[in-house]
Amino acid sequence: MGRSRGGLTSKIHLAVDGRGLPISIRLTPGQAGDNPQLLPLLEHIAIPRPGPGRPRKRPDNVVADKAYSHPSTRVALRRRGVGFTSPERADQIAHRHSKGSRGGRPPAFDATLYAHRNVVERCFNRLKQFRGLATRYAKRAAYYQAEITIAATILWLRNDLQDTA
Template sequence: MVGRHELTDAAWARIEPLLPATGGRGGRWRDHRQVINGILWQAKTGVPWRDLPERYGPWKTVHERLRKWTADGTWDRILTQVVVKDDAVSVVEWTISVDSSSVRAHQHAAGARKKGAAATRSRRFAVDGEALGRSRGGLTSKIHLAVDGRGLPLSVLCTPGQAGDNPQLLPLLDGIRVPRVGPGRPRKRPDHLIADKAYSHPSTRRALRRRGIAHTIPEKRDQRAHRRSRGSAGGRPPKFDRDRYKQRNVVERCFNRLKQFRALATRYAKRAAYYRATLLLVSAVLWLRA
């Protein structure tokens, strides 16, 4: 019987072929499904790893599997292949919405070591080391998210909480890679991009035009005033479709679904790579549920 928050039989059938078969040196790992269910349970409840229920096996085994599969990119492959399965039947809606959301970091999230494989992985997928920053809200991280037209995650980045949204837009788009089931290059370019005023900058609009990406981004008031003050040299106002802009709410709804998992709503993980890995697993679960 499948427990609450655990993988269904259909979801497991999609994930199982993407996982390593053995633990190396001729040994066998503890049941993969049991371990992933343990990771999901911890993500949903946000409890310390040592308090993991016995039905999921030793907590050290579950956490070690999270660490190993973060290092070898297993979680990225799972999300990519889940999206591929859907795109093969034209389910992915290529009107992309982007936004960010701040996450309060628990005091236990600070103090990670600066050396080792986990630190290297964190630097690769997080800006500024372990993606922790201090502001008036305390210790925070920020999730940058790109979702398809149904509000399902395609690309995830983590930065310190005080980091701006606009500099992460192009790296976020670069993270979208949906391989074809047959021959052909992975698809990366959306049909349309929707974003709020935080991404309104002339250099960003020029970069999107160079990539051939149509976009709907409202113009900031000061940018509009500056353009008008220059007269004809300021150029035409950017095109803005109010009706299309209303579709941006899908990214807000996605954040709401992700933050139903308490370990994502509050960051407890010291390593940005482990926090992002949990984001990827939960994102894959959202695709499988859809």
């Protein structure tokens, strides 16, 4: 009998706000690629507005690592009017260069904006403070997802307590 999705080979895909608090979480098998998970991850974002109105569903900008960098992702986010900052992978650069002048220009990359990607890494580090997440005791995906949700809720509550103090 093999390991389930919540076992040692699972990945957590995480979208965080500017303060490093999780706003969307997705759990996938470890062998699944990162890039196909970006758009579904962004679809689950819903930021309530102050006062009446629909929740905000679209971020101003997405800052991601190379694993999420793919031309199809760039096109999809451009259609939605979302800025995307991610370094190009070496194989994509080589493919663009092999096409010569038909390869087009390299995508825009803002290094100062990309430097803020560390808020995601800091959020992962805060989540790893929860022993059950760091050691992955949960065997089933549903239990592991529940642990992640509880840990994210605790992070939000801790932040609210710090804001009021």
